[in-house]
Amino acid sequence: MIQFTLACAAGHKFDAWFRNAEAYDEQSTRGVLSCPICNSSQVEKALMAPAVSRSSEKVSLSAGHPEHGEFMKAMRALRQKMTSEADYVGDKFAEEARKIHYDEAEARGIYGEATKDEVVSLIDEGIEFMPLPNVPDEHN
Secondary structure (H helix, E strand, O other): OEEEEEEEOOOOEEEEEEOOHHHHHHHHHHOOOOOOOOOOOOEEEOOOOOOOOOOOOOOOOOOOOOOHHHHHHHHHHHHHHHHHOOEEEEOOHHHHHHHHHOOOOOOOOEEEOOOHHHHHHHHHOOOOOOOOOOOOOOOO
16 A cells, blocks of 8 residues: 545645555546545646654654563564565665566565665555664664
8 A cells, every 4th residue: 555645726635545566557637536635637646745853853762561572582582584575775775666567677675775665666666665674683
């Protein structure tokens, strides 16, 4: 699933969820999208940024749950599995993800880093990826 911020010709902005970027394109081409405020069918994607936390924004947190330790252990194991079974591509992540998506490179697991602008572009192109779990090392 992917969330896009959409805007109508009258300037109303609203969020909508789609199966992927192609689903948005298909619905837009068919003209089935409409503004929930004014019912305009002239709807386009609005400029948007990825959902990346800023220092002034609040984030969801949890503490004291009895299974906290087990969850953290599972997240560490997941990160270890994902990185040990993939190629590290560093700051070339967006470039390599595109090559794989467009069948210009062998399909394989990769991990690395991307800028906020690169993340937005990957989302716009419907390229699937996910952030790696960022968990602190286990302390005994």
